[in-house]
Amino acid sequence: MEAFVSLVTNDSYALGAIALGRSLRNTGTWKKLALLITNQVSQDMRCRLERQWDELVLVEQLDSEDSEHLALLTRPELGVTFSKIHAWRLTQYSKCVFLDADTIVLQNVDELFDREELSAAPDIGWPDCFNSGVFVFEPSLSTFRGLMDLARQRGSFDGGDQGLLNVYWSDWPTKDIKYHLPFIYNVTPNITYGYAPAYERFGHNIKIIHFIGPNKPWQHHYVPEVDSVILFPGTYASEHGAQDYIRRWWQLYIEAEQIGQSDFMEIADAKNRQVESVRARRRSSRINHQTNFEHGHIDFNGRDSFENIQAHIEKMMNSN
Amino acid sequence: MEAFVSLVTNDSYALGAIALGRSLRNTGTWKKLALLITNQVSQDMRCRLERQWDELVLVEQLDSEDSEHLALLTRPELGVTFSKIHAWRLTQYSKCVFLDADTIVLQNVDELFDREELSAAPDIGWPDCFNSGVFVFEPSLSTFRGLMDLARQRGSFDGGDQGLLNVYWSDWPTKDIKYHLPFIYNVTPNITYGYAPAYERFGHNIKIIHFIGPNKPWQHHYVPEVDSVILFPGTYASEHGAQDYIRRWWQLYIEAEQIGQSDFMEIADAKNRQVESVRARRRSSRINHQTNFEHGHIDFNGRDSFENIQAHIEKMMNSN
Known part of the structure; x- marks a missing residue:
C-alpha cells in the first residue's frame, strides 16, 4: 500500500492541507492520503481535514527549538517541521510521497512511486541541497530512529527539517541522478528570480506548485x-x-x-x-x-x- | 593541452575578463588562458587583456537577433553571447573550461578538467537547465557545426547561448549525475532568494562566483x-x-x-x-x-x- 503524506501543525497550515488533499483527489489517484497532525490542530479543523484525507494520524509535536539557525531563515515557526520525521513511522505503507501542506498538485503524479528513497528536487536557494517540501520515502522505524538520533546529536543546520534531512541523505547531490526529481515536481514560483524563458518553455509540464516563503495562498x-x-x-x-x-x-x-x-x-x-x-x-x-x-x-x-x-x-x- | 576559455564582445565585459584572468592566475593553474574576443573590443583593451590571458582569439560576432525571447530575460544585450559557440573551434585544446567574463575564481579549479563534456551546474531560476556561465567542454568542429545548425534552424528559447546549449545537451538534467557540477563552481550570490543556512554551512567551499544579472561588479x-x-x-x-x-x-x-x-x-x-x-x-x-x-x-x-x-x-x- 502506498500513500501521499502531509503534515499540519496548526490550523493555518490545515487550510493548505484542505486544498492539497482536494488537488490530489482531482488527479484521480488511488493512493491513500495520510495526514500527520499535531494536537495544535483544533477538533473543528480535524473534521474538515477528514473530508479530504483518508487517514489523520495524530503525532507528537517535535520542535528543533533551534532559534539561532531558524533566525538565518527568518522563519522561527519552522522548528515544528521536525514533526515531519514521524512520517517514517507510517510503516503500514511500503512507499510514500511527502508533500508539504503549502503545495498543490496540478497533474497526476503517481509515477513518483516508481522512484526510490530519497528522491527530491533541488532547492533553488542552494541546489546541492534538496528541497524537503516534496520527496519520495520509504517508511521504516530504523530510519525514524536514525533521524531522531541525528536530530538529538547534531540538530539541523537550518533549524528545520530540510537541514536535518539533507545531512541524513548527504550523498543526494552526487549519488545518482535517479534521486533527483525534475523541478516540475516542486516548482517554487513565488520568488523574485526565475528563468522566465524556461517557465515559458516548460511551464505547461509543471505538476506540483510549492508556495515557499512566509506568505501562503490562504493569506x-x-x-x-x-x-x-x-x-x-x-x-x-x-x-x-x-x-x-x-x-x-x-x-x-x-x-x-x-x-x-x-x-x-x-x-x-x-x-x-x-x-x-x-x-x-x-x-x-x-x-x-x-x-x-x-x-x-x-x-x-x-x-x-x-x-x-x-x-x-x-x-x-x-x-x- | 587544456585551457580556461572566456569571451568578451565589448569593452565593458573586457573589464570582467581582466579580473577573471587575474583570478585564474592567482590559483596557480598551469592551464592555458584563451580569450575569445570580437572586433567590438578596442585595441587599447586588447593590450590590457593580453597581459592577463595567454591567447586572444578574434572571432566573428554571432547574434541570435532574437529580441522576442531576449525580452523575456529583459536582457537585449545577450544575443551576442551566441559568439560563445566559437569556443568549440579551439581544437588546439583537448578539453576546456568555459567561464563567463562576469565570473571570478576563488580557489584552484583544475579538477574540473577531470569532468567530461558537457558538465555544468544548475541554473537557480530553473534547475533542470544548466547555467551556461561555467561549463566543461571538448572543442570539436563537428560540435561547432551542430550548434550552428541548431542555432540557424531552431534559434534559442531564451535568445542567448544558454537556451541553445540546453537544447543541444537536452539530456543534461537526467543523463548522469557526473555531468552536474556542484553549485560551488557557479554560485550566483547577487540574487534575492538564497538558502542562507546553506551559504553559512557550505560558503567556505565556494570556488567560482558568477555575477549574474544586469549589474556587474565593474559598475x-x-x-x-x-x-x-x-x-x-x-x-x-x-x-x-x-x-x-x-x-x-x-x-x-x-x-x-x-x-x-x-x-x-x-x-x-x-x-x-x-x-x-x-x-x-x-x-x-x-x-x-x-x-x-x-x-x-x-x-x-x-x-x-x-x-x-x-x-x-x-x-x-x-x-x-
Whole structure:
C-alpha cells in the first residue's frame, strides 16, 4: 500500500492541507492520503481535514527549538517541521510521497512511486541541497530512529527539517541522478528570480506548485465572484504566473469546502458581504477603481486592507 | 593541452575578463588562458587583456537577433553571447573550461578538467537547465557545426547561448549525475532568494562566483583607500556576502592592472581625486556621513551618484 503524506501543525497550515488533499483527489489517484497532525490542530479543523484525507494520524509535536539557525531563515515557526520525521513511522505503507501542506498538485503524479528513497528536487536557494517540501520515502522505524538520533546529536543546520534531512541523505547531490526529481515536481514560483524563458518553455509540464516563503495562498484574499486574487500587501508574485497558481489554490480550497458540506454557503455569504463592503468603500473613493476591480487588478496597500485580510483569515479558521 | 576559455564582445565585459584572468592566475593553474574576443573590443583593451590571458582569439560576432525571447530575460544585450559557440573551434585544446567574463575564481579549479563534456551546474531560476556561465567542454568542429545548425534552424528559447546549449545537451538534467557540477563552481550570490543556512554551512567551499544579472561588479564603485564597495544605486547585494565578492572582484581587477604596468598609478590617482571630491561634497552636507563612509556603509541614491559612477566607468574603459 502506498500513500501521499502531509503534515499540519496548526490550523493555518490545515487550510493548505484542505486544498492539497482536494488537488490530489482531482488527479484521480488511488493512493491513500495520510495526514500527520499535531494536537495544535483544533477538533473543528480535524473534521474538515477528514473530508479530504483518508487517514489523520495524530503525532507528537517535535520542535528543533533551534532559534539561532531558524533566525538565518527568518522563519522561527519552522522548528515544528521536525514533526515531519514521524512520517517514517507510517510503516503500514511500503512507499510514500511527502508533500508539504503549502503545495498543490496540478497533474497526476503517481509515477513518483516508481522512484526510490530519497528522491527530491533541488532547492533553488542552494541546489546541492534538496528541497524537503516534496520527496519520495520509504517508511521504516530504523530510519525514524536514525533521524531522531541525528536530530538529538547534531540538530539541523537550518533549524528545520530540510537541514536535518539533507545531512541524513548527504550523498543526494552526487549519488545518482535517479534521486533527483525534475523541478516540475516542486516548482517554487513565488520568488523574485526565475528563468522566465524556461517557465515559458516548460511551464505547461509543471505538476506540483510549492508556495515557499512566509506568505501562503490562504493569506491572500480571493474574490470568487470575479475569480480573482487580491495579493497580501507587499507580496511579490507577479512573475511566472504565481498569481494564477494562488487563484488555483483558492479554487481548490473552495471546491473542497463545497464538496465537504454546506459550510461553503456560509463562507460564500461572508465573502459576498466582504466584497460588498469593499465595493461600497471603493464607491465612496474619489478615484473609481471599479473597472480594475472587475478585472481583478486590485492592489490594497492601506491599513484597512491588512485588517480585512486578517479578519478574513480568522473568519475562515473559525468557520466549520 | 587544456585551457580556461572566456569571451568578451565589448569593452565593458573586457573589464570582467581582466579580473577573471587575474583570478585564474592567482590559483596557480598551469592551464592555458584563451580569450575569445570580437572586433567590438578596442585595441587599447586588447593590450590590457593580453597581459592577463595567454591567447586572444578574434572571432566573428554571432547574434541570435532574437529580441522576442531576449525580452523575456529583459536582457537585449545577450544575443551576442551566441559568439560563445566559437569556443568549440579551439581544437588546439583537448578539453576546456568555459567561464563567463562576469565570473571570478576563488580557489584552484583544475579538477574540473577531470569532468567530461558537457558538465555544468544548475541554473537557480530553473534547475533542470544548466547555467551556461561555467561549463566543461571538448572543442570539436563537428560540435561547432551542430550548434550552428541548431542555432540557424531552431534559434534559442531564451535568445542567448544558454537556451541553445540546453537544447543541444537536452539530456543534461537526467543523463548522469557526473555531468552536474556542484553549485560551488557557479554560485550566483547577487540574487534575492538564497538558502542562507546553506551559504553559512557550505560558503567556505565556494570556488567560482558568477555575477549574474544586469549589474556587474565593474559598475559598482570601489574605494581602494578603505577597501570598500559603494553599490550601484538600487542594487540588492546585501545577502550571502555578495558585497564581499564584489570587493574581491575589485581587488583582483586592481591587482591585474598593477601587475600589468604603471597604468594603475593613473587609475589610483583618478580614484583618489574622485574619493577626495566625494569627501568634499559630503563635508559640505548637513549630515556628517564621515563615519559611515570610513566603514564603507555608503549608499548613494541621488542623481549625482549615478553620474559619478557612469563617469567612473567611462574613465576606466578609456584608460590604458
